[in-house]
Amino acid sequence: EPEVTQTPSHQVTQMGQEVILRCVPISNHLYFYWYRQILGQKVEFLVSFYNNEISEKSEIFDDQFSVERPDGSNFTLKIRSTKLEDSAMYFCASSVLDGTDTQYFGPGTRLTVL
Amino acid sequence: AQSVTQLDSHVSVSEGTPVLLRCNYSSSYSPSLFWYVQHPNKGLQLLLKYTSAATLVKGINGFEAEFKKSETSFHLTKPSAHMSDAAEYFCVVSEGGNYQLIWGAGTKLIIKP
Numbered sequence: 001e002p003e004v005t006q007t008p009s010h011q012v013t014q015m016g017q018e019v020i021l022r023c024v025p026i027s028n029h030l031y032f033y034w035y036r037q038i039l040g041q042k043v044e045f046l047v048s049f050y051n052n053e054i055s056e057k058s059e060i061f062d063d064q065f066s067v068e069r070p071d072g073s074n075f076t077l078k079i080r081s082t083k084l085e086d087s088a089m090y091f092c093a094s095s096v097l098d099g100t101d102t103q104y105f106g107p108g109t110r111l112t113v114l
Numbered sequence: 115a116q117s118v119t120q121l122d123s124h125v126s127v128s129e130g131t132p133v134l135l136r137c138n139y140s141s142s143y144s145p146s147l148f149w150y151v152q153h154p155n156k157g158l159q160l161l162l163k164y165t166s167a168a169t170l171v172k173g174i175n176g177f178e179a180e181f182k183k184s185e186t187s188f189h190l191t192k193p194s195a196h197m198s199d200a201a202e203y204f205c206v207v208s209e210g211g212n213y214q215l216i217w218g219a220g221t222k223l224i225i226k227p
Contacts, residue, residue, distance in 0.1 A: 004157075031213065042220070043158075043204065048213035056213040091158060098213055105150075107157035 002026045004106035006092050012112045013082055021077045021109045023092030031055070032075045033093040033103060034067065043091070049075065050098065082113045116141045116207050120218035128226045133177075133192040135221045137205030140186060147188045148206040148215070149179055158204070164188065175199070200225045 005024045013019050025032050034046040047057040049067050066078045075094075079086055089110050093103040121136040139145060149161040162173025169181045175198075179190045188205060205218040 033213065035215075043215075043217040045214035045216070058214065093158075102148075102160055102163060103215060104160070105158040 004092055004094055004104050006090075006106035006109050008109060009107065010110045010112070012114065015084060015113055016081050018078065018080050019082055019111060021079075021090050021092075021111070023075045023077075023094075023106055024073050025075055025092070025094030026104055027073070029094035029096050029104070031095045031098050031101070031103075032067075032069070033095075034077045035091045035093065035105075036060070036088040037091065037108075038085075038088040046077070048098075055098070079111075082111075084113050087111055087113045116145065116209055116216045118205050118207050118216055118218035120203075120205050120221050122221050123219065124222045124224060126224040126226060127195050129197055130194050133190070133195045133199065133223065135190040135203050135205075135223065137188045137190065137218060138186050139188060139205070139207045141207055141209055143209045146208045147179075147181060148208070149173065149177070149188075149190050150204045150206060151201045152204065152220075153201045161190070161203070195223075195225050197225050197227065199223060 007022045032049045035043050037043045045058050047061045048055045068076050089108045091108045092106045095101040095103045117140045119138045147164040150158045151161050152158050161177050162171045164171045164181045172178045177192045202220045202222050204220050206215045208215050
């Protein structure tokens with residue numbers, strides 16, 4: 001069964017560094033998403049992406065963040081100048097359609113900022 | 115504005131007994147509702163979803179949930195718990211036209227042998 005994959009599974013970085021989290025969505029899916037879960041807190045929506053542009057973003061997704069689909073398979077989240085509070089589990093998801101369609105999640109990347 | 119409240123942060127049941135995980139939602143429009151499960155050190159897996167068809171929704175692993183509009187509830191149940199059900203369960207709401215999912219805080223299900 002096709003699944004969303006994410007790399008790396010765990011990323012450790014120093015405060016102020018840039019990180020890129022990578023995701024390979026399910027191949028026939030058109031909508032892509034990033035969520036994060038800070039330890040002990042709710043899962044939070046960051047951004048959705050369709051047709052090579054952002055469709056919706058939350059207040060969390062400020063200028064520090066960017067997303068890109070650099071080729072036909074990868075979907076990346078870049079975090080510039082990381083802060084301690086960026087430490088979280090980052091989940092990528094994809095869906096065939098928008099709105100109420102099921103979003104399928106990857107296993108997550110645990111980002112630790114020191 | 116949408117929101118989700120999971121009424122219990124932890125639920126503990128004995129193996130073989132019924133499971134009830136409670137969820138209430140608030141939504142301005144006709145929502146879609148989901149339950150996701152997260153096993154330790156694993157990703158988020160869809161258990162089931164409601165999208166305005168039948169109000170009783172059956173999911174994987176013997177779980178089901180009933181949408182009750184009058185009570186704004188979407189409780190998750192299973193007749194008989196298994197040790198492998200130990201995980202964290204998230205109730206999630208989405209409104210048509212919005213891309214984002216709104217998540218509850220999660221309920222940790224503990225299964226006692």
